[in-house]
Amino acid sequence: MPELPEVESICRDLRPVLKGQAIKSALVRRRDLRVPFPKGLAAKLAGRKITRVARRAKYILVHLDSAQTLVLHLGMSGRILIQEEDYKPQKHDHFMIILEGGRKIVFNDPRRFGVVHLIDEDEMKTHSAFLHLGPEPLSNQFSGPVLAAALKGKKTAVKTAIMDQRIVVGVGNIYASESLFMAGIDPARLAGAIRNDEAESLAGAIRAVLDKAIRAGGSTLRDYRRIGGEAGSFQNHFAVYDKEGRPCPGCICDIGKTGGVRRIVQGGRSTFYCPGKQG
DNA sequence: CCTTGAACCTGCGGGC
DNA sequence: TGCCCGCAGGTTCAAG
8 A cells, every 4th residue: 555655644644643642552453464563562552652753664653752663564555543532443453552632543454464563763774674775765865876876787677676675765566657657767678777867867756756646645546544534635646557548648649559558567566657658 | 696476465346 | 146356555485
């Protein structure tokens, strides 16, 4: 489900709700998601105060006054929803934090590809989840030259490469297709064959697409919601994702000839592109 | 080291 | 109606 824009939107929504709040209790309703819940999680959260909420890659970071950080990953279908005191757990509500005052922060994830860690503050760089992450695309750590260097020598398709979290974080299946369209690059091109000027354009496109998507509150296809249950709206602005057979925006190609937006499978994932603009 | 493909899990929509 | 298939915003692990 969530790529960087969705996770960032959730963090921004969560920040004013959680910052400075004390945790009354927590409820763990099954022993694992993709990996087991941390041992003694509920006991370690009870009584803690939340100091700040941040994001790294597709992880939500809830910093606590115990010099520990609650790390949440939403996998494909995860949601975080704010509920009031009288809320009763529903299907796939696996984990819940109850704040002083009664509000509940609910982690719901049908497919259970999500992850919850509790790590020491000083593990932020050494923990296996963060060890091999690439640069944040919206930071000044990321640029055309940085991307060009990371793609150099890679034998995978450029589309697969920009979804590799070691190259750049936060880009998933939707925004990979959208960024390559904006940059006018054929997704099947070999990463190692991307020229410097193309890497420059692609880096800019990644930033622009992610930024626009954040401002739209992310993309809602099925599972993703804001913390109040509202949908994002960037799905209304997709150029190519899930648009097979349709013309791309402002298309000048002969649809009768090209067949419009094309869908291919790369690394087991759907890729959408315009054969005219990205040929 | 690198690359690829399968696996993890539930739900939904389409075709028969 | 029911069943089977393919498909879905991600990551990890084994095998080549």
